[in-house]
Amino acid sequence: MSKPHLDFWFDFSSVYSFLSAMRISPLAKEAGVDVTWKPFLLGPIFTAQGMKDSPFNLFPVKGQHMIRDVKRTADEIGVGFTWPDKFPQSSVLAARVGIVGLKESWGQDFARAVFVAEYSDNKDISDQAVIAGILTKLKIPVEATAAKAQSDAIKGELRDNTAEAQKRGFFGAPTFTTQDGELFWGNDRLEQALRWAKK
Amino acid sequence: MSKPHLDFWFDFSSVYSFLSAMRISPLAKEAGVDVTWKPFLLGPIFTAQGMKDSPFNLFPVKGQHMIRDVKRTADEIGVGFTWPDKFPQSSVLAARVGIVGLKESWGQDFARAVFVAEYSDNKDISDQAVIAGILTKLKIPVEATAAKAQSDAIKGELRDNTAEAQKRGFFGAPTFTTQDGELFWGNDRLEQALRWAKK
Numbered sequence: 184m185s186k187p188h189l190d191f192w193f194d195f196s197s198v199y200s201f202l203s204a205m206r207i208s209p210l211a212k213e214a215g216v217d218v219t220w221k222p223f224l225l226g227p228i229f230t231a232q233g234m235k236d237s238p239f240n241l242f243p244v245k246g247q248h249m250i251r252d253v254k255r256t257a258d259e260i261g262v263g264f265t266w267p268d269k270f271p272q273s274s275v276l277a278a279r280v281g282i283v284g285l286k287e288s289w290g291q292d293f294a295r296a297v298f299v300a301e302y303s304d305n306k307d308i309s310d311q312a313v314i315a316g317i318l319t320k321l322k323i324p325v326e327a328t329a330a331k332a333q334s335d336a337i338k339g340e341l342r343d344n345t346a347e348a349q350k351r352g353f354f355g356a357p358t359f360t361t362q363d364g365e366l367f368w369g370n371d372r373l374e375q376a377l378r379w380a381k382k
Numbered sequence: 383m384s385k386p387h388l389d390f391w392f393d394f395s396s397v398y399s400f401l402s403a404m405r406i407s408p409l410a411k412e413a414g415v416d417v418t419w420k421p422f423l424l425g426p427i428f429t430a431q432g433m434k435d436s437p438f439n440l441f442p443v444k445g446q447h448m449i450r451d452v453k454r455t456a457d458e459i460g461v462g463f464t465w466p467d468k469f470p471q472s473s474v475l476a477a478r479v480g481i482v483g484l485k486e487s488w489g490q491d492f493a494r495a496v497f498v499a500e501y502s503d504n505k506d507i508s509d510q511a512v513i514a515g516i517l518t519k520l521k522i523p524v525e526a527t528a529a530k531a532q533s534d535a536i537k538g539e540l541r542d543n544t545a546e547a548q549k550r551g552f553f554g555a556p557t558f559t560t561q562d563g564e565l566f567w568g569n570d571r572l573e574q575a576l577r578w579a580k581k
Contacts, residue, residue, distance in 0.1 A: 232443060244431060245553045248567060255564075255574065354444040365454075368447060371570040375454065 187216040187380040190360045192348060193294075194225040195274035195281070195308060196237075197356040198253050199370040201298040204357075205262045207373060208291065214377040220285055220294060222278040223344040225356050232354060237271045256370070263303035272301060273309040278341050279332040280314055289321050296321065386415040386579040389559045391547060392493075393424040394473035394480070394507060395436075396555040397452050398569040400497040403556075404461045406572060407490065413576040419484055419493060421477040422543040424555055431553060436470045455569070462502035471500060472508040477540050478531040479513055488520055495520065 191207055193200035211218045229235075239246035250266050257264035277297045284290030296317045300306040306313045315325045331337060348358070351366065359367040359376035367376035390406055392399035410417045428434075438445035449465050456463035476496045483489030495516045499505040505512045514524045530536060547557070550565065558566040558575035566575035 232441065242431065242553070244551055248551065248553065248565065251565075252567070252571070255578070259574070259577075352443055352447065354441070354447065366447065366450075368451070369570075371568075372451070375458070378458075379454075 187214070188219070188362055189216050189376055189380045190219050190221050192221045192223055192344075192353065192356060192358040192360065194223060194356045195277040195294075195297055195301065196271040197225060198249075198302055199355075200357045201302045202253065202256055202260070202262070202370040203373055204295055204298050206260055206370070210373065210377060214381060216377050216380045220281075220291060221344055222274075222281045222285075222294075222341065223348045223353075223356070224274065224278065224341065227345055228349050228353055231349060238355075239270070263299075265303060265305050267301055267305050267307075269307050272307060275309075275341070276311065276314055276332070277308045279337050280318070280328060282337050282340050283328055283331045284323070289323055292321055293317060293323070386413070387418070387561055388415050388575055388579045389418050389420050391420045391422055391543075391552065391555060391557040391559065393422060393555040394476040394493075394496055394500065395470040396424060397438075397448075397501055398554075399556045400501045401452065401455055401459070401461070401569040402572055403494055403497050405459055405569070409572065409576060413580060415576050415579045419480075419490060420543055421473075421480045421484075421493075421540065422547045422552075422555070423473065423477065423540065426544055427548050427552055430548060437554075438469070462498075464502060464504050466500055466504050466506075468506055471506060474508075474540070475510065475513055475531070476507045478536050479517070479527060481536050481539050482527055482530045483522070488522055491520055492516060492522075 189211065191203065193204060207218060229237075234241060237246075239249055254264050281290055281294050281297070284293040297308055297314070300313055300317060301308045308314065311329075315329075318325045318328055351360070353366070353368075355368055357368075357370060357373075359373065361376065361380050365376075365379055367373075367379070388410065390402065392403060406417060428436075433440060436445075438448055453463050480489055480493050480496070483492040496507050496513070499512055499516060500507045507513065510528075514528075517524045517527055550559070552565070552567075554567055556567075556569060556572075558572065560575065560579050564575075564578055566572075566578070
């Protein structure tokens with residue numbers, strides 16, 4: 184029997200993706216589930232569903248509550264959280280670099296560092312200097328990585344991930360999918376998705 | 383020190399309120415938290431926020447997923463679930479009778495029975511005969527209870543609950559509130575709300 188597996192679909196612009204990115208590795212290890220990290224873009228999916236902005240901005244009463252909700256969960260899991268001055272942020276650059284890293288060995292560390300920059304340290308992750316700073320800290324060559332991230336292959340992979348997400352009926356992030364085709368939406372479904380993957 | 387306390391705000395039309403109603407009593411007992419059940423009406427709150435129908439109907443991709451999501455959670459907690467032919471259902475009658483029952487001794491049993499009728503047994507809870515059947519099964523006098531439910535005092539209490547919910551920035555159900563003013567939204571925040579209440 185092959186090892187249980189879960190796909191973790193996330194967008195670097197999504198604050199609940201941040202919470203899952205900070206939690207998933209130890210939980211999956213404890214559960215004995217392999218996880219594949221899959222960056223995608225929520226923007227085109229929201230647009231296709233008639234939403235022209237983040238749901239946080241479209242539904243302000245709910246949006247204000249969500250900041251408090253994220254803060255409480257971040258406190259419980261021991262992760263610093265500051266609502267960024269700029270929201271939502273463009274996640275295209277981070278996602279492309281993330282895909283490069285996930286093919287190499289540093290993708291998950293990079294992803295966590297990007298989320299921390301954005302949601303703990305109030306940085307703008309669409310800024311090339313912020314991404315370069317993260318790469319440098321991880322001892323990853325900046326120029327060579329930037330060149331790979333702008334290659335047709337990497338751009339195409341991000342487009343493909345996004346197209347697949349849309350085709351499969353995603354409507355938010357994070358989303359978890361299992362080998363047998365189940366879809367779980369939201370950081371609060373991570374544990375349930377891991378239980379399902381083990382069935 | 384007084385015993386930790388949580389208010390459980392629910393609408394009989396809300397399927398996630400159903401899940402919480404079936405879970406909250408044993409969890410609260412284990413946590414040592416007293417719970418007050420507070421029926422209110424989501425309809426006026428959604429209308430004030432620009433939504434003229436259930437979010438399940440307004441966002442169909444998400445709505446279809448939610449049915450699957452509820453089914454999985456209902457299976458995990460061991461509760462039967464069938465998506466009702468009629469959704470959303472008017473919950474005014476059930477809420478008024480529920481408020482009568484919560485002042486007497488049978489309110490929580492009635493509430494659970496209403497939710498089971500609606501979401502396990504595909505009954506229409508706006509139907510007086512369905513409510514009368516539930517009361518009869520609980521050995522509660524139907525005529526006398528119906529008269530109380532239509533009194534100005536009970537109607538006023540439901541209006542007051544709804545007005546308070548709106549004033550406090552509710553945007554969905556279930557919602558849990560603590561003595562120190564924290565608001566938690568959603569069945570998936572029940573455990574977190576209980577932890578907070580105990581702080």
